[in-house]
Amino acid sequence: MESDELFINMGPVHPSTHGVARFKLRMDGESIKECTPVIGYLHRGTEKIGEMKTYLQFIPYTDRLDYIAAFPNNYAYVKAVEELAGIEVPLRAEYIRVLTMELNRIVNHIVSIGSLLMDLGAATMIMWGFRERENALQLFEMLCGARMTFNYIKPGGVREDIPDGFIPKLNEFIKDMEKRIVDYEQLINGNEIFHMRMKNIGVISGKDAVNYGWTGPTLRGSGVDYDLRKYEPYSIYPDLDFKVCVRKEGDSYARFIVRMDEMKESLHILRQVVDNMPATKLISMAEYGISPMTGTPTAVSTYFPRIFTPPAGEVYSRIEAPKGELGFYVVSDGTTKPYRVKIRSPSFCNLTAIPSLVKGLKIGDLIAAFGTIDVVLGDVDR
Amino acid sequence: MNSAEELKNLLPGSVISTGLQLNKPMAVVKKEDLVKAAGKAKEIGFDHLSVITGIDYRDHFEVIYNFFSYSKKQNLAIKVNLDHDKPEVDSLTSLWKGADWLERETFDLVGIKFIGHPNLIRILLPDGWNGHPLRKDYDMNTEQFVTIGDNGDDVVSPDGTNLLRRK
Amino acid sequence: MEKGGIRVDPVTIDTTKIKHTKKQPVTALEKLNDTGLISTLLAAREREGMILFSTIDQVFNWARLSSLWPVTSGLACCAIEMMAVAMAHHDIARFGMEIFRASPRQADLMFVAGTVTKRMAPRVKQLYEMMPDPKWVIAVGGCASTGGPYHESYSVLKGVDLIIPVDVYIPGCPPRPEAWIYGVIQLREKIKNQGYGAKWGLNK
């Protein structure tokens, strides 16, 4: 049946909880004929600021890209700088880094699932999720004094060693979280309305997903077994035992389940990190060949001067952030500031596919599909 | 033999030189042959276009494409050099749909034109913005403001009338 | 007991003799009076205490500050803290503002939570203009107050007060939920003391 076309503008301020995205929708009755995402409402010029600040000064800005999971952002940039300058990192620092990143992965998935359910009209999950998130944030606060924007990981290690009483609290959190994930599953997984909203909605094949440049849990939901932690390992991930969570279906529900499973894997990693963390050991200065005049390395950080100049060169370094592949392309021209910083953000590349993903669906399904892609607009617009 | 050399063996006429981008193999390609080289790379398994980076070197532009192969678990970077006066290169949207937004972003912020792109408009900044911010000669001192036009789209205005409470 | 060289005899006070001069509030009107929000209470005897005299400002302000409804306008990182403030742990419902309205027409408070970019600025202004009077604005975080960490950026507005009037600024990047709640309390104080009566000092 022929019907008139209707144009709907959604956003940039709209009730779904991901930020200031805007969709221009061309509707045929109730189904979407064409969806044009308009982004850039949070474009803050981070890449230009990267050129104006020194290497160390730019680290706080990386926190504010993907502000739900900031530790991996810190780490991705610092990893690029370390590769560029060839800086060694103490083993204990690597353990602390992985610990923070995996904790942050859990937090990210909690928020992502919570806001997805909230967009679908179920407010319980976000209340529960933020309860557990608050516990995790208290752990972050013990580490570095900040709740969301950490500036904790720095070239050569981390800023400070973990404080007393952190590990017992972390163990408590892990134990608590195990029970909570079971709670979540009981709340959501069997819910029939949820199944009807999520199953066979926003289906994408693995081949298309790769073609669109999808990465992270969204890609693994389409049956592509790929995780940079496993197949291009960095930090201490080669020593850890964890499995890559993959689902075949490629629909919204699969992406949601992958996130659920990843939380469990992250808890598993956390337990191993706590068990195997090397004890505090004061590193002798001779070990790093640094004279006492220039600074003191600690157990968690080789000394790193405030102003430093890596040799000229360029590097593209990437990690598996909670949302997907997060890469930093850093070009150094041998001065104190980077010549160019390019951020490859997972949210930006994952959002590319949305027009084809939601074609023919209803508006409500657009919200569901958008929610399972799990973008953060700070990461999209930079 | 790393992947860049493999590409050079397959396309000796197009690849100018091979080298390393710190730890990843990189091939410098003639800008006319970019689509050919990228297509070849896709054929030999590099199915993931990770990132497109445009860099302004004051006298010339460089565009760097980072690829990854899910099957072989290898990296490859392809670099093209462009003139500063005429920064134009062919678009890869026919090969990767994901290249669409990455190229639009590079056009928006660095000002490199991708020939053959179906919809090459600004993506992060509003249409009508003056200049490309990631160029080294971008004027950081002149403020530009945005207001809403009649049909709801952005209009860039230099003085911000209707927007600011006071001058 | 010596005090400054002078001997002071200790005094014993028989506490059982002390009478409470202040009467405990019993009726609803007295209880209302006891809150201190409405200080002028003149109950007309012949109407059996059913009439309350106050200034109109006091009643209105009391009603307004007790249920501020914010509009959802999360812009950036600070908006995540806004969600944290609204959730069970910090529970902004204690201030009658748990209902974040999706439509500005139903809201009277706007948290500008996050970076106001040049592109977003006209939308924020439009959102503000759509809200019915009386309305208040809280600028949350460094970005909304001055541009914050992005002050040098080419695409960020240097403070939301360039485009709309702001009542309370909350510093921080992002402000902790406690700071957030403190800011809300400051706004309540401000609302308490506004209106015509405030000019003549009647609202205290």
Ligand code: SF4
């Ligand atoms: S003040 Fe800080 S936390 Fe808040 S929006 Fe700005 S950068 Fe983000």
